[in-house]
Amino acid sequence: MPDLLNISKLSVEYATGKRTKITAVNEASLVIPSTGYTLGLVGESGSGKTTLGTSMMNLIEPPGRITAGSVNFMGRNVLEMGNEELRKFRWQEISMVYQSAMNSLNPVKDVSWHIVEVLKQHKKISNAEAQEQTLKLLTEVGIKQDRAKGFPHEFSGGMRQRVVIAMALALSPKLLIADEPTSALDVVVQRQILSLLKREVMSRGLSLILITHEIAILKGLVENIAVMFRGEIVESGPTDKVLFKPLHPYTEMLISSLLTMDSGRAMIRSLQAGRETGEAPPEVGCRYANRCKYVFDRCRVERPMLLEAEPGRLVACHKYH
Amino acid sequence: MSEPKPPNRLKQNASYVRSVGSKILGKRSGKIGVAILVIILGFVLVGTFVIPYSPTDSSGPAYSAPSSSHIFGTDYIGRDVASMIVWGAYPSMFVSLLASLGAVVIGLVVGVFSGYYRRAEGVLTGSADVVMTFPAFPLMILLGMLYTPTNTTITLILIVVLWAPVSRAIRSQVLSVKERPFVEAAIVSGRRNLEIIARVIIPEVATIAIAYFVLMLSVSLVFVTGLEFLGVGNLEAISWGTILYWAQQFAFYNGSWWWILAPGLFITLFATGFALLGFSVEEVMNPRLRAGA
Amino acid sequence: MSQVPLGALTQDSAGAPLLRLEHVNVFFKRQRGIFRSETSVVRAVNDVSFDVRESEIMSLVGESGSGKTTVARCILGLMPVTSGTIYHRGRAYSLERTSHPVEFRRDVQMVFQDPFESMNPREDVYTTIGIPLRRLANMRNETEIAKKISSLLTEVGLEPDKVMFKLPHQLSGGERQRVNIARALAPDPKLLIADEPITMLDASQRLNILSLLLRLKSTRNLTILMITHDLASAKALSDRTAVMFQGKLVEIGPTEILLSRPSHPYTSSILTATPKLQTGILGSAEGEEAAKEESTVSLSGCIYSARCRYATDICRAKEPELLPKSGASHLAACHNPLNT
Numbered sequence: 001m002p003d004l005l006n007i008s009k010l011s012v013e014y015a016t017g018k019r020t021k022i023t024a025v026n027e028a029s030l031v032i033p034s035t036g037y038t039l040g041l042v043g044e045s046g047s048g049k050t051t052l053g054t055s056m057m058n059l060i061e062p063p064g065r066i067t068a069g070s071v072n073f074m075g076r077n078v079l080e081m082g083n084e085e086l087r088k089f090r091w092q093e094i095s096m097v098y099q100s101a102m103n104s105l106n107p108v109k110d111v112s113w114h115i116v117e118v119l120k121q122h123k124k125i126s127n128a129e130a131q132e133q134t135l136k137l138l139t140e141v142g143i144k145q146d147r148a149k150g151f152p153h154e155f156s157g158g159m160r161q162r163v164v165i166a167m168a169l170a171l172s173p174k175l176l177i178a179d180e181p182t183s184a185l186d187v188v189v190q191r192q193i194l195s196l197l198k199r200e201v202m203s204r205g206l207s208l209i210l211i212t213h214e215i216a217i218l219k220g221l222v223e224n225i226a227v228m229f230r231g232e233i234v235e236s237g238p239t240d241k242v243l244f245k246p247l248h249p250y251t252e253m254l255i256s257s258l259l260t261m262d263s264g265r266a267m268i269r270s271l272q273a274g275r276e277t278g279e280a281p282p283e284v285g286c287r288y289a290n291r292c293k294y295v296f297d298r299c300r301v302e303r304p305m306l307l308e309a310e311p312g313r314l315v316a317c318h319k320y321h
Numbered sequence: 322m323s324e325p326k327p328p329n330r331l332k333q334n335a336s337y338v339r340s341v342g343s344k345i346l347g348k349r350s351g352k353i354g355v356a357i358l359v360i361i362l363g364f365v366l367v368g369t370f371v372i373p374y375s376p377t378d379s380s381g382p383a384y385s386a387p388s389s390s391h392i393f394g395t396d397y398i399g400r401d402v403a404s405m406i407v408w409g410a411y412p413s414m415f416v417s418l419l420a421s422l423g424a425v426v427i428g429l430v431v432g433v434f435s436g437y438y439r440r441a442e443g444v445l446t447g448s449a450d451v452v453m454t455f456p457a458f459p460l461m462i463l464l465g466m467l468y469t470p471t472n473t474t475i476t477l478i479l480i481v482v483l484w485a486p487v488s489r490a491i492r493s494q495v496l497s498v499k500e501r502p503f504v505e506a507a508i509v510s511g512r513r514n515l516e517i518i519a520r521v522i523i524p525e526v527a528t529i530a531i532a533y534f535v536l537m538l539s540v541s542l543v544f545v546t547g548l549e550f551l552g553v554g555n556l557e558a559i560s561w562g563t564i565l566y567w568a569q570q571f572a573f574y575n576g577s578w579w580w581i582l583a584p585g586l587f588i589t590l591f592a593t594g595f596a597l598l599g600f601s602v603e604e605v606m607n608p609r610l611r612a613g614a
Numbered sequence: 615m616s617q618v619p620l621g622a623l624t625q626d627s628a629g630a631p632l633l634r635l636e637h638v639n640v641f642f643k644r645q646r647g648i649f650r651s652e653t654s655v656v657r658a659v660n661d662v663s664f665d666v667r668e669s670e671i672m673s674l675v676g677e678s679g680s681g682k683t684t685v686a687r688c689i690l691g692l693m694p695v696t697s698g699t700i701y702h703r704g705r706a707y708s709l710e711r712t713s714h715p716v717e718f719r720r721d722v723q724m725v726f727q728d729p730f731e732s733m734n735p736r737e738d739v740y741t742t743i744g745i746p747l748r749r750l751a752n753m754r755n756e757t758e759i760a761k762k763i764s765s766l767l768t769e770v771g772l773e774p775d776k777v778m779f780k781l782p783h784q785l786s787g788g789e790r791q792r793v794n795i796a797r798a799l800a801p802d803p804k805l806l807i808a809d810e811p812i813t814m815l816d817a818s819q820r821l822n823i824l825s826l827l828l829r830l831k832s833t834r835n836l837t838i839l840m841i842t843h844d845l846a847s848a849k850a851l852s853d854r855t856a857v858m859f860q861g862k863l864v865e866i867g868p869t870e871i872l873l874s875r876p877s878h879p880y881t882s883s884i885l886t887a888t889p890k891l892q893t894g895i896l897g898s899a900e901g902e903e904a905a906k907e908e909s910t911v912s913l914s915g916c917i918y919s920a921r922c923r924y925a926t927d928i929c930r931a932k933e934p935e936l937l938p939k940s941g942a943s944h945l946a947a948c949h950n951p952l953n954t
Contacts, residue, residue: 044816186677191887219894259846502732511749
C-alpha cells in the first residue's frame with residue numbers, strides 16, 4: 001500500500017531578482033502514511049512551511065520553481081500530472097484551506113453558490129442535488145440554513161472561514177491541508193474553527209496537515225508534529241514527545257520561548273530566547289549553527305540529515321548522529 | 322568606541338539612480354522610446370551645426386522636392402525645410418519642457434496640500450475638477466484668443482490645462498501615504514506638518530511626479546504644435562507647429578508632401594518617444610514595488 | 615483631580631495617575647446602502663474611563679473591534695475624540711491632531727505595532743532615532759546626538775556599529791522593533807504606549823522584546839501601557855489589566871486576580887480560548903457552543919449579552935455599570951459576574 005502522501009527531497013526556489021534566488025524549501029521529506037493521520041507543520045516566517053504546503057498541490061507559480069524532488073500521492077507524482085489530471089486531483093483527493101481564503105470569496109455571489117460550484121465542477125450532479133448537499137455541508141460546519149443565501153460581506157471572518165472549510169470538504173478529499181486557517185481570527189473564534197476542523201477530520205477519517213507558526217495550538221489537535229527551520233524539516237515525531245521532550249535545539253528554543261498563561265515575569269526575566277541575526281543562513285553545514293547553543297565544529301562543516309533518533313522520531317542534528 | 326562611518330549617501334544615491342535607469346532601459350518600451358529620442362534629438366543637434374541653410378531666408382527654388390542639397394525639400398518661399406525643422410525644434414521643445422515642468426510642479430504642490438490638509442481639500446480639488454471638465458483644446462484656443470499668443474503665454478496656457486490631472490494623481494498617492502504608520506510615527510516623534518510633507522510625503526510621491534513629467538513632455542508638445550497648427554501662436558516665428566500651419570495652407574495645392582511630412586514625422590516621433598519612455602518610467606517607479614520585509 | 619466616582623477610577627493612593635481617561639467616546643458615522651441612505655454610528659470607543667498610574671505596567675486587552683487601538687491613538691492625539699476628556703499629569707489637553715505641545719510628546723511615546731511600516735523606508739536608523747532627539751529633546755550638537763543614539767541602541771540590545779546606518783529593509787523584524795523602542799525612548803518619556811509590540815514578530819523574538827520592556831521599566835522607571843489581544847503577554851508583563859469588548863471597558867483589575875478568577879464572562883471566554891501548552895487550545899472537553907455569529911451586536915442592555923451564555927433578562931434590558939466585584943480594585947461591568 002503506497003503512502004497517502006510521500007514528499008521526497010523536495011526543493012523549491014524563488015527568484016528574487018535578475019540573478020538572485022533563495023531556497024525556500026531545501027530537500028524536505030515528509031510522509032503521511034494513511035488516512036486519519038494528522039500532522040502539524042510548524043515554523044516561523046521564512047521556514048518554508050507555506051511553500052511546502054503549496055507545492056503539495058503543485059500550485060507553485062513563478063518566480064517560484066520546484067527544482068528537485070517528488071510529491072507522491074498514493075503512488076502518483078503530483079508534480080508530473082497533466083492539467084486535466086491535476087484538476088481532478090485537486091479538491092477531490094487533496095484540498096486546501098488557507099488564511100486569506102475567507103477574503104477570496106466572490107463578493108457578488110452568495111455563500112452556497114461557492115460550494116455548489118465546487119460540487120458541479122467536479123461531479124456530474126443536478127443543481128437540486130448540489131443545493132441539497134450544500135445545505136448539509138453548511139449545517140455540518142455550523143452555518144444555519146437560513147443564512148445559506150447570505151453574501152460574504154454579511155458574515156464575520158470566522159463564519160467565512162467555515163464556508164471555506166465546507167468548500168474544502170465538499171468532495172470528501174482524503175487529505176486536507178490547512179495553512180494558517182485561523183491566524184487572522186480572534187482567539188475565541190480560532191478555538192471554534194480549530195475545534196470544527198478536528199471534529200470534521202475525526203468524523204470523516206481524513207488526514208490533516210495543519211500549517212502554523214503557533215506551536216501551542218497543536219496539542220490535542222494533531223497527533224504528529226514536523227518542525228521546519230529555514231527550508232528544512234529539522235524534527236518530526238508524535239506531538240506530545242516533540243512538545244514536552246524536544247530533540248532539536250531549535251524546537252527546544254521554540255518551546256521554551258512560548259508565552260503561555262503559565263509563563264510569569266520571572267521566566268521572562270531569566271530566559272534568553274533565541275539569538276537573533278538578520279544574516280542569511282550559512283551555505284555549508286547546519287543552517288541553525290549560528291543560533292544554536294550546542295553548536296560544535298562538525299555542525300559548521302557538515303549538514304545534518306533527518307534521521308531516526310528514537311523509534312518514531314526523526315531529527316536533523318549532529319547531537320544525535 | 323569606534324565611530325561608525327555613515328555610508329556615502331551620494332554614492333548610494335548614484336547607484337540607485339543607475340539601477341533605476343538600467344531597469345527603465347531594460348524594458349522594451351524604454352529601449353524603443355530612448356532610441357527614437359536619440360535619433361530625433363541627434364538629428365536636431367547635429368543639424369544645428371551641419372545644415373548650411375538659414376531657416377528664415379530663401380535658399381532654393383520654392384516647392385522643391387527632397388534632394389541631395391535639401392534633404393527635406395523647400396517650402397513655399399524656398400526655405401530649406403530641414404533647417405526649419407532643426408531651428409524650429411528649439412522653441413517647440415522649450416515650450417514643451419517649461420509647460421511640463423510648470424504643470425508638474427503646480428500639480429505636485431496642489432496635490433500634496435489637498436491630500437495632506439483636509440481643510441484645503443475642497444477648494445483645491447474643486448478647482449482641479451473645474452479645469453478638467455473643460456475640453457482641453459477648446460479651452461486653450463479660447464485662452465489663446467484672449468491673450469496674445471507668445472511663447473510665454475502659450476506655456477502658461479498649457480500649464481493651466483495640464484496641472485489638474487497631475488494634482489489628482491498625486492493627491493490620491495498622498496492620501497494613501499498618509500495612512501501609513503511611519504507618517505504617524507513621524508508625528509509622535511515630534512515632526513511638524515511641513516517637515517513631514519517635505520521629508521516624508523514628497524519623496525514617496527516624487528516618483529509619480531517624475532513619471533508624469535516625462536509623459537507631459539509628450540502631451541504638451543502635441544498640444545503646443547496643435548495650437549499653432551490651428552493658428553493660435555506667433556505664426557511668423559519658426560516652430561514645428563507653425564511650419565505645419567503654413568504647410569497646411571499651401572502644400573496641398575501643389576503636392577509638396579515633404580513640407581507636411583517632415584514636421585509631422587518629427588512631432589509624432591518626439592511625442593511617441595517620450596510617451597514610451599514615460600510608460601517605462603511609470604512601470605519601474607510604481608510605488609507598489611517596495612523593498613521586501 | 616476630580617472627585618467624581620467614575621467606576622474604574624479607584625481612590626487608593628498607590629500612585630498618582632499619570633494618565634486619566636474620563637468618559638471618552640469615539641464615534642464614527644458610517645453610511646451604508648446604495649444611495650448612502652442609512653447612516654449607522656460605529657461606537658469605536660464607548661464611555662471608557664480608566665487611570666494609568668505612575669510606574670505601573672498596564673495592559674489593555676481586547677480583540678479586533680474592541681477599540682483598544684483607538685484608545686491608544688486618542689491618547690497620543692493621532693485621532694480626535696468625540697467627547698470626554700484625557701488628562702495628562704492632571705492637565706486636560708486638547709484632542710486635535712498635531713497641536714499637542716512638545717512637553718506632551720516628550721513625556722508620552724509610542725511603540726507601533728508594525729515594525730516595518732512604522733519606519734520611514736528611506737531613512738536609516740541614525741536619522742530615525744535622531745528625529746525625536748532633535749525635535750523633542752532639542753539636541754543640536756552632532757557628537758552628542760551620535761553618542762546618545764549609540765547608547766540608546768545599546769540599551770535596547772543592538773550593536774550600534776552594526777545597525778546605525780542600516781535602512782529598515784536591511785534589518786530583521788526583532789531588530790526593527792528594537793529600533794522603534796529606542797526611538798520611543800529617545801526623548802526620555804515617562805509613559806510608553808506599546809501597541810501590540812510583539813504581535814508581528816516571530817515566536818522566538820517575542821520573549822526577548824517583552825523581557826526588554828520589563829528591563830527598561832525598571833532601569834528607567836517607565837510606566838507602560840501595553841495594548842494587546844494576547845492574554846499570555848498581559849499576564850506575563852502587567853500589574854493591572856483592563857479588558858475591552860466592542861468599545862466598552864468590561865473589566866479592570868490586578869492582573870493576577872483578573873486572569874485567575876475573572877468576573878466578566880467575556881474575560882473568561884478568552885481565557886479559555888488562549889492556548890496553553892499543557893492542554894492545547896481545545897482544552898478540557900467544554901462542549902463546543904453552536905457557532906454564535908461573532909459580530910452579533912446587542913441592541914440594548916449589556917453589549918456582550920448577545921454572545922453571553924449567562925445572559926438573563928436584566929442583561930438584555932439594562933446596561934451594567936463598571937463596579938467593584940471582588941475587592942475595591944477589581945471592577946467588572948456585569949449583572950451576573952462570575953467568581954464572586
